[in-house]
Amino acid sequence: MIDCKKAVQLIDRKEFENLSAKEKLNLRIHNAMCGKCRGYKRFSQILKSLFGKITEHQECLTCEEKEKMKQKLSSH
Amino acid sequence: MVQTKADIDLNSWVDDYSDMLFNFAANRVNDRDLAKDLVQDTFFSALKAWERFEKKSTVKTWLFSILKRKIIDHWRQQQSRKTKPISQYTTNDEDENNWIEATTPYSEVNETEAFFENNELRSALMGCIDLLPEKQKGIFIDKFIDHKDSEEICNEYEITSSNFWVIIHRAKIQLKGCLDKKWFEN
Numbered sequence: 001m002i003d004c005k006k007a008v009q010l011i012d013r014k015e016f017e018n019l020s021a022k023e024k025l026n027l028r029i030h031n032a033m034c035g036k037c038r039g040y041k042r043f044s045q046i047l048k049s050l051f052g053k054i055t056e057h058q059e060c061l062t063c064e065e066k067e068k069m070k071q072k073l074s075s076h
Numbered sequence: 077m078v079q080t081k082a083d084i085d086l087n088s089w090v091d092d093y094s095d096m097l098f099n100f101a102a103n104r105v106n107d108r109d110l111a112k113d114l115v116q117d118t119f120f121s122a123l124k125a126w127e128r129f130e131k132k133s134t135v136k137t138w139l140f141s142i143l144k145r146k147i148i149d150h151w152r153q154q155q156s157r158k159t160k161p162i163s164q165y166t167t168n169d170e171d172e173n174n175w176i177e178a179t180t181p182y183s184e185v186n187e188t189e190a191f192f193e194n195n196e197l198r199s200a201l202m203g204c205i206d207l208l209p210e211k212q213k214g215i216f217i218d219k220f221i222d223h224k225d226s227e228e229i230c231n232e233y234e235i236t237s238s239n240f241w242v243i244i245h246r247a248k249i250q251l252k253g254c255l256d257k258k259w260f261e262n
Contacts, residue, residue, distance in 0.1 A: 054198060060098065061115075069119070
């Protein structure tokens with residue numbers, strides 16, 4: 001059975017990459033027996049969702065801010 | 077051909093690139109005014125260096141590279157200004173041993189989804205990212221916010237794939253500790 005070090009690496013990788021069938025199986029077996037890694041998996045999922053929301057949130061400058069910036073640049 | 081400052085259409089720079097640059101900066105410094113200043117400084121620096129710009133890359137890429145350097149400088153200054161030890165969130169030891177802290181509490185983070193739209197949570201999360209060490213912060217943001225390819229990040233930071241995942245893991249654990257303190261305990 002894989003250890004926690006390997007399991008958390010697989011949990012992290014799984015969020016971004018496809019794992020091989022063997023890796024998936026090893027992770028499932030490990031998680032079935034390890035509450036700590038299950039907790040880490042849950043937290044990782046939450047964190048990823050949070051970041052998904054952050055990237056949806058686009059910060060923009062207002063027209064006024066852009067105009068002020070143009071003025072400052074042109075007076076430079 | 078020598079390019080002069082007169083060749084630059086500053087208004088179109090602001091129109092074309094300021095939002096992209098601003099969004100990039102705002103996601104990294106978690107301070108709207110500071111992000112705006114960094115973008116403005118980027119334009120000033122670009123203006124000064126325009127005659128040396130060899131057009132080997134696009135103006136956009138060039139501006140982003142200037143902004144990135146400014147953000148890193150800001151992070152460095154910020155790190156050096158910190159008076160409180162941040163060792164509880166920080167470890168520079170990227171040794172592959174000590175991969176998972178046996179005592180790390182993985183307490184449940186309940187109903188987080190309900191807070192998704194809450195700016196305070198966003199701010200807390202960005203504040204926690206700010207506490208990460210410079211390299212860890214850069215790598216984490218590249219992966220989780222910019223969705224860069226892992227291999228590209230490894231090349232950029234000259235780290236191995238294994239080391240990369242160690243850094244990601246450590247950053248997550250530190251964020252968890254910080255969020256528990258800053259957000260969930262309140």
